[in-house]
Amino acid sequence: AQKVTQAQTEISVVEKEDVTLDCVYETRDTTYYLFWYKQPPSGELVFLIRRNSFDEQNEISGRYSWNFQKSTSSFNFTITASQVVDSAVYFCALSEIGGGADGLTFGKGTHLIIQP
Amino acid sequence: DAGVTQSPTHLIKTRGQHVTLRCSPISGHKSVSWYQQVLGQGPQFIFQYYEKEERGRGNFPDRFSARQFPNYSSELNVNALLLGDSALYLCASSSDGGAGGNNQPQHFGDGTRLSIL
Numbered sequence: 001a002q003k004v005t006q007a008q009t010e011i012s013v014v015e016k017e018d019v020t021l022d023c024v025y026e027t028r029d030t031t032y033y034l035f036w037y038k039q040p041p042s043g044e045l046v047f048l049i050r051r052n053s054f055d056e057q058n059e060i061s062g063r064y065s066w067n068f069q070k071s072t073s074s075f076n077f078t079i080t081a082s083q084v085v086d087s088a089v090y091f092c093a094l095s096e097i098g099g100g101a102d103g104l105t106f107g108k109g110t111h112l113i114i115q116p
Numbered sequence: 117d118a119g120v121t122q123s124p125t126h127l128i129k130t131r132g133q134h135v136t137l138r139c140s141p142i143s144g145h146k147s148v149s150w151y152q153q154v155l156g157q158g159p160q161f162i163f164q165y166y167e168k169e170e171r172g173r174g175n176f177p178d179r180f181s182a183r184q185f186p187n188y189s190s191e192l193n194v195n196a197l198l199l200g201d202s203a204l205y206l207c208a209s210s211s212d213g214g215a216g217g218n219n220q221p222q223h224f225g226d227g228t229r230l231s232i233l
Contacts, residue, residue, distance in 0.1 A: 004158075035221065037224075042226060043204055043206075043226050043227045043229070044224055044225065044226045044227070045159070045206065045208075045224035046224075047221045047222070047223060047224075050221050091158050091159070093158075103149055103151070103161025103162075103164055103172055103174060104149075104151075104159070104161060104222065105161070106158030106159050106160070107158050108156075108157055108158050109157075109158050
């Protein structure tokens with residue numbers, strides 16, 4: 001069975017600090033996809049990134065960066081120079097390759113609070 | 117282009133009633149998935165439909181059912197509502213989802229917040 005663990009329930013930092021959100025996953029599949037989504041108070045889940053299990057290159061997009069380490073089954077997300085607008089709940093998710101018939105398996109989320 | 121649209125946005129029902137939630141996918145997307153998000157938890161997978169066929173089902177009782185129409189819109193039906201069904205119900209669409217698909221990202225709507233009294 002697939003499982004995603006986000007051990008940090010809530011993180012609070014002051015604006016402009018860097019912050020890292022942890023994600024650890026479990027799967028028996030050798031091929032799979034990992035995702036990060038952002039959920040602002042409005043409720044909509046906003047897609048941030050998708051990474052397949054064959055690609056362990058780290059990725060940077062503006063102030064966002066992702067560190068995928070297959071050896072430790074982790075897919076961590078770092079926000080550099082955080083801003084108040086980054087405040088939201090962030091979810092890490094996992095799905096198997098081949099149609100995703102089991103849907104996405106989400107972690108419980110990390111509530112990120114950026115204080116001005 | 118319009119994103120995933122869900123209706124209604126809020127709904128209040130009483131125990132034992134039936135509810136129908138609706139979802140219109142992004143234009144060109146043929147796959148629709150439904151998720152239940154209880155307060156303080158991550159979304160849980162309920163159903164996936166692709167080309168009007170059920171492709172996947174999560175661990176939910178038979179009170180939950182869904183269907184997809186020729187225009188790829190979808191309905192989620194829940195019978196005999198329980199207090200525990202109170203949640204945010206999210207619909208997501210993606211361009212693939214059939215067997216052998218390459219897991220294109222799912223794009224979510226704003227959800228329907230269902231409250232059971």
